Each structure stands twice: as structure tokens, then as C-alpha cells.
Amino acid sequence: MNITELTVHELQEKLKSKELTIEQITKAYVENIEKHEKDVQAFITPLKENALKQAQEIQEKIENKEITNSLAGIPIGIKDNICTKGVKTTCASKMLENFVAPYNATVMEKINNESMINLGKLNMDEFAMGASTEYSYFKKTRNPWNLNTVPGGSSGGSAAAVAANMVPWALGSDTGGSIRQPASFCGVVGLKPTYGLVSRYGLVAFASSLDQIGPITKDVQDAAILLNVIAGHDEKDSTSANKEKVDYTKALKNDVKGLKIGIPKEYFGEGINSEVKQSLEKAIETYKALGATVEEFSLNIADYALATYYIIACAEASSNLGRFDGIRYGYRTENYTDLKELFRNSRSEGFGAEVKRRIILGTYVLSSGYYDAYYKKAQQVRTLVKKEFDKAFEKYDVLLTPTSPTVAFEIGTRSNNPLEMYLADICTVSVNIAGLPGISIPCGVDSKGMPIGMQLIANKFEEETILNAAYTYEQKVKFRENYEPTFKGGAC
């Protein structure tokens, strides 16, 4: 038995039947990190010793029956923009290279309450701005399916670590696709919950009205389990929804008979790679075979949504990142004589090029004279996008699209053309604009063996619907049994 290949629900069973101990599990993961990290480069701050020590303590507590919950001792990896008290939270930026948060994010409190073990902080694009994890200040994470390709982003470290079995599961964050797209590139499951379902308190903000934390897992059942842990109202986050708690694992019925699936045809047009398209078409046939009704329809908002996304996300980011001024924490330049220089030089030296590019765009669209043409208009388009989705969900339970127009691309091939990079977010951003839940699950590989992701979208707070739809498909297709990462390619 290879421990690290097991899903969390499988680990739970083995723990219950005493086939495995917490310490064995943690040790297996630590060993796997040691084995693959030099190739994959997923971690910014690994916590190997800490994890082993914690495993021992938790094992004792379990034996003494001080802890009885079923997730105690299960390891996890955390994207490095989620605040962890006492452990560095860098956002993959020089700006926060040495920053230790004075408090835990609400999701970390929840993880800690379950006595789960943090294996480390995972790489990402700087401040979550990017789609390839190439914009990390520290390192470029590589895709375990082909080390010459990117893992996607911005939660590339999380997705790669899960795919490489360096963590059993991980937390990511998704502002415009940052959970779903890397999950798709790495052949794992990524869920972006409804805006407001998971507390954002302690998630270093990129775009406040779009950000959500969510699970990246090996399978759908694990996604449901981890969502159970992190979902829930938080009085520290004003945008957190005050909803009754749901057990998402109960939604996994392995049955989609009568499910109404809408296929927005605009997401299958120009710009979508033909192999991706083919794979998705096959998935659609599978759903039909499983008893779902599938219908094509027009959701003509993709381009508007993408432009709106970049306007809103960058505007909010330009303001959210104002706090990094070199005074209370973070990078301070050595090169200043007055306050103005302290501000400008700290920010100019501490932020990477992509972050500055987005701050400049965001500042521009909010500045006097342009606000109405861009920001105000974008907020109206946002209303339009919501309305169009509302209309779609009057007819359909689930919308099905590709997660990304392409599979993982080679490292260094896109990072010089920002607009091209932005256009690749076309399939995912409208979900954030409308605040909807979306899940990406693997639905096949291309001719080079690279995973392809399928995105399922539901109406607000209908996570159960897409979890069941994804689960039913997964049970039928059994992607994990047929494919696995090869770690091929090599150090570039």
C-alpha cells in the first residue's frame, strides 16, 4: 500500500480500522515531500519537523481518547496567502518574505480545531495574481504531469502538491479561477465555493469581492469533506453568508438522472483547444448516458465578464495592496531619506512586475476621469452577468464548460504577454463575477498525456448539486485509476 496515494476518506478508513497510524501517514508524506520537492518546487515554507512532532502528539491524544474526531492527524497543505499564526505567510512576494502573521485565518482556526497537521505553506503567484505560479518571487512550481509545464495558478503549489502526493489535500484561493485552473492543469479536483460560504478573514486580499478559499483534493468526496470543515458563517467577515450548516458528503448520491445540464456554447467556440473540446464532448456523452438531460444554450457574456473581471479585480487590488507601505510590516527599502522615498521605493522594490502592472491598471480605472468609463461600467456589467446566470439557472441545474481553454503550457511561454495570459481565464472568471460555486474535475488527458479539466457551475449555495454531479461522473470514469502524474521532463 502506498499511503500517499490514498485519498483522505481512504486514510480515515485505514485509521479507523487501525491499519495505519497518524505518525505513519505524516511520515509517508514528509518522505514524499523530500522525494519530489526538488522537481516540483511546491513549498515556500515546508513544516516537516513540526508536522512529525505534531503527529506524535496527536497520536498520543487519540490513544488517550482526548481527541476523537475523524480528521485528527490528517495532514494538509496551505496556500501561502492564508494567515498562519507563528508561521510565515509570504504571498510568494518579496514584500512579505519575512512576515509572520499575528493571528490565524478563520479557516486555519477550523483546520486546527480538527487537529489536522499543517505540512507547509504552498507556492503561488505573487499575491495570487497570475495563472501559472511563474510570478512567485521565490520559485517556479512545476507540473507533476510534465515538469516542463506550469501547474497553473495562482494556487499552483497547492494543486501540484496534491497531484504529486506531497499533501493529501490542500487549501487554495480562487479570485478568477485560481483553484479550478491549476486543479485542471494538475488533474485534481478544485472547488471554488459560493462567495460568502467560506470566511475570507485571514486570506490576504487580492480582490475582496471575488476571493474565496476552497479545497484542492484528489477526489470529489475529499472536496466535500474539506468543504464541511471550512464552510460556515464567520462574524469577522461581513460578506460571510449566515446559512445553516450542510453536510456536503450527504449530497454524493452517485445519481444524476433527471439532472438538467446546460452547455453554454460560447465556451466551446474559438480559442478552445480541439483536444480539450473533444474531451468535454465525451464527458457530455457520459452525462447523457448517466441519465442527465443536456442542452446547449447561449450565455453571451464571456468577453464582457473577462473585461469586467480585470477591471474590478485590479481596482480592488490596487486599493487592497496599499497597506504594503513599509511601515508596520513587510519589506522596507534601505534606500530612503524621507517618507515619500520610503513609500515608493519599498513598494517598487517589494512588488514584482505583474503585481505592479495590476496596481497600475487598477489605479487607472479608478482615477478621476476614467471611473465612469471603466469601473462604473464594469459594476453594471457585473449585474448583467448575474442576471444572465439567473436566467440560465431557471432552466438548468448545472452548467458545464471547460475549466481552461488549454492544458498546462510550457514554463516561460506566456509570461511575457499579460493580455494573452489574462484571456486564458475566460472560462472561470464569470463564476467569480457572479459569486457562484464552480468545481473543476479531470475528464481525460490530451495526446501528450496532460490532464484536461471540466468545470461544473451551479447557482449560489448549490454546492451539493455540483458535488453530486462531479461525484457521479468521477465514479463512472475513474480518472485516478487510469492516469497518474509521471514526473517526466526535467529540471530546466
Added chain:
Amino acid sequence: MAKEDYEIVIGLEVHAELSTKTKIFCSCPTEFGAAPNTHTCPVCMAMPGALPVLNEKVVEYAVKAGLATNCSITKESKNDRKNYFYPDLPKSYQISQFDKPLCTNGQIDIEEDGTTKTIGITRIHIEEDAGKLNHNEFGSGSLVDLNRAGVPLIEIVSEPDMRSSKDAENYLRKIKSILEYIEVSDCKMQEGSLRADVNVSVRKIGCKEFGTRTEMKNMNSFRSIVRAIDYEAQRQIEVIENGGKIEQETLRWDDVSGKTFSMRDKEDAQDYRYFPEPDLVAIRLSDEYIESIRKNLPELPESRKKRYLEEYKLTEKEAKMLTASKYMSNLFENALKICGNAKAVANWLLSDVSRILNEKEIEPDQIPFTAEQLAKMIMLIEKGTISSAIGKKVLEELFENPKDPEKIIEEKGWIQISDEGAIKEIVMKILENNPQSIIDFKAGKDRALGFLVGQAMKETKGKANPKMLNDMFLEELNK
């Protein structure tokens, strides 16, 4: 042209710190005077990832202020970010309100020399205060203390309806008094919890267009505001008279030199890039909510004044002066409850107490003694334990070292001599030493009696009962 040909136009933006227990967006205490950065948390320190949650009392207090100043309450409101960099602003944006302030379109009346004038209130919005920069006297830099960062403020913006520094003072006093009455701010100007940005422009009388205005920020004393307006108006008139143009700019008033100075260089023209705060949700106020606040609004100065006229038979002037400050007015009512003599309490407050406040240049909220202490002092006079001359001394003492007046007179040995034997002894002694006064009195010079009483008071350091002295001198002189 002369100064008389110009009209001054003034508008005020008043910032009042709300007297909530906690800050506007986090649960840190607002209390003044704590050790640096001890009233802080991840939210008000703008730690990465921290989020604001609006204090319900802030909305309630702002609505109260709006209703007390006859504003319309905005039913669908929101918060916005105002973006600018400054070391006392930890997020590099201030959460404020831009286009949907909680209150709009109000007005209040001010009075001067018996005429009433209405000053329009454009809007009242809620926002957070900034931190404080301390200047390092010995070292090389400045030090940032964020205890005040996130303390709730309302900003009350007036229409440019004031025409003199006196108008501005009356308006600000009225605003202060209203906020004190409705108990939403303690308005302590010396602690900066009430401060005003003053906009001044001038125009030739008869001219309909406003002149270009200048703004003086963060003024926190009535005296400076009056001086600054007078100075700035005069300066503007001189510039115009000399063929110059007024530039729209922010000025700093310097109390020492009595002049205004330009504050920001022009290249840093501000662009605050306001946009809706995405970390907060909309504020929706129901009619029921607004009405319940209206119903529970405390008595405002106008109606209190009316009551004083009717119940206590005070004069219009007395009632107005007493109710101008809630502290003064409360002192009056509370002392009255104890001693029962409205006229006496009013007299003491409006004459000696007000005189001392003026001399000390302090506001009624800084009066150190309690209503009970004042009432006791008045009762001691009524009982004849002390004379009113001693009463004045007791009052001075109450300002310096407030304690029970009985203790004061005991410690100072100020108890009035009302013992007949003791009085007689003094009278006889004074008569013996002033034979000429006896002759003068007998010759019909009544003033001699006053002189003798004065001598006796001097001899007893004011402690002798003046009526008894008077009677006994008369008795002896007429023998």
C-alpha cells in the same frame, strides 16, 4: 475698495468622534489616552487579511445626529474607500461614505443679537479616524501610534451659509451642544474629539458667484477658528484688492504667528479614487428603525430652554446661556435638584463660573467639580454658614482642588462668624480704632457705616456675617 465692500462666505466640515465603546470596524476600545498601540488589533492595524465589521452603534449615533439636525435619513446607504497614502492611515484607504451618506439635507438655527439664521447641513456621513504621528523630540524620526485609528467619526458638512467668524462660532457651538445633548459625542475639543475643517472665501457684496475658497484643516478651538477666519478673509481681500487671484488650496493655521500657511505642494493634487468598500455590505434602514430612534431622541437645547423659561422663570438670556452647553445645563439641573434654588444656581453658573471659564479659557465640559459640590456651596450660603464673599472663594477652590465645600471651609477656616458675642467684640474693636467714622456717621454721612463694615470684614477675612455686622454697628452707633 474697502473691507466693508466684501462678504465672507464660510462653510464648515465638522468631525466629531462618536462616544461608542469600541471602534467603528473592530472591537478595540476607543478610550483616550492609552499607551501607544495597545488599543489595536489586526483590523485597525491593517494586517494583511483582516476585515472590517461595522459597529451598529455608529449607524445609530449618526442617524441620531441626522435627526437632531433635521436631516433626511438615507434608507439605502453604503461605505466607500477613500484611497491615499499617509503613515497615520494604515490601510492606505479610509473607509468613509462618498455618494450615499447616511444623512442629507438638514438645517439648524443659530442666533446672534436676537436674530435667527438658518444654516443648511449638506450631509452627515460616517468614517474612521486616522492614527496619530508623534514627533520624536530627541531622535530623528516620527512615531506612529494607531490607538486612534478606527475610532468612529461623523463628518457634518454645512452649506456655505455663514457670513462671519461669529456665525461660524455660533454654528459650531450649536453643533457641539446638539451632539452633547443627544449623547453621541463628548465633543472634547482639547482631546481632538471635535474638530473642524473651515472653508473660507470672499466676494464683493451683491455678487452672486462664490469666490475661490481655501480650506483650513483640523481646527480644534473656537478662538483659533474665529481668528483664522478673520485673518484668512482679510488676506483674501488684500490679495484681490492688489489684483491677485485666490488659489484653491489647503492651508495650515498657525496659532502662534496668527497666520495661515500653504500646506501641500501642488504637484500632489489628490485623486482619492473613491469606490464602494467590497469588504462591507449595504446599509438598509427601515422606517421603523428611523422612527424608533426619533422617538427616543433626548431633549434638545431648544425645548430645554423653553422649559427653563416656564418652570424656573429664568430670563430668556439666562435660559439660553445655560442650555448652550449640555454640561452647563446638566450641572444646573442636578445642582437644582439638591438645593432647590433655581435662581441662585443660575446666578452662580452664569456669573462666577462663567467668568472663571473665560479666564481659564476652558469649556464647561472641563469643569472639575460636581453638581453636588456646587449645590452644597449654595446651601452653605443660604444657611449663613458662609457669606457669599466666601462662596466666591470656595468656588475658586472648587476649580483648583474640588472637594466637599464643607471640608474646604473647615480646612481653610472660612466658617462665618455668626456668634453674637464674637461679632460684638469685633464691632467694638473697629469702633474703637475708628473714632472719626463715628463722628462722620453722626454728622449724617451714611458711607461711614459701609466703611466700618468693610473694616470688620477685613479684620475677619470675610468670615463675619455681614448682616449681623451691619445691624450691630447701627445699634452701637445709634446708642
Added chain:
Amino acid sequence: MQVSREEILHIAKLANLNLKEEEIDTYLLHLQDILNFANIVSNAPVDDLNESIGANDSYNVFRKDEIKVFEDNEALLQNAPEKERNMFKIPKVIQ
């Protein structure tokens, strides 16, 4: 909309960023590219639509006015690049 060199320098100043001489053209090019694309929003059929504030339509989320003291005050200053007497030290600011 065409962005000028002066404009991008003004924007950088507002954002408190320096742009090196050799960076200006690249940033200008990228900004122009993205704005050209973003202009698509001006053609969106949104005439009668309200502006969304955020992703959800909730309202009136308030906190009670009750003091909660943050327990780890010391940790709040642990990341300060420079501090003195429990305050953050910065170059002298003349107000």
C-alpha cells in the same frame, strides 16, 4: 482610450510606485493592450442596470458595540521594520 506617458507617470505616483525609465514603455504597452480589450465593457447592454457592489446582495451586517481586547498585542508589532517605544518609526514628517 490612449494612455500617455505623463498619464502613466501620474498613475504610478498615485499608486506610490516608481517606474524606471526602461520600464515605462513596457508598462504603457501592457496597460494600453489591456485597456483596449477592457473597452468592450462600454458596449455591454447595461443601460438600465444598477451597479453591483459585490458578489452578494446581503445588507445590514453589524457588530455589537462590545469591547474585545486582542490577546496578542505584542505580535502586532513583531513585523515592524523599525520601532521605538511600541510605535512604528518612520522618517520625520512635518505636518
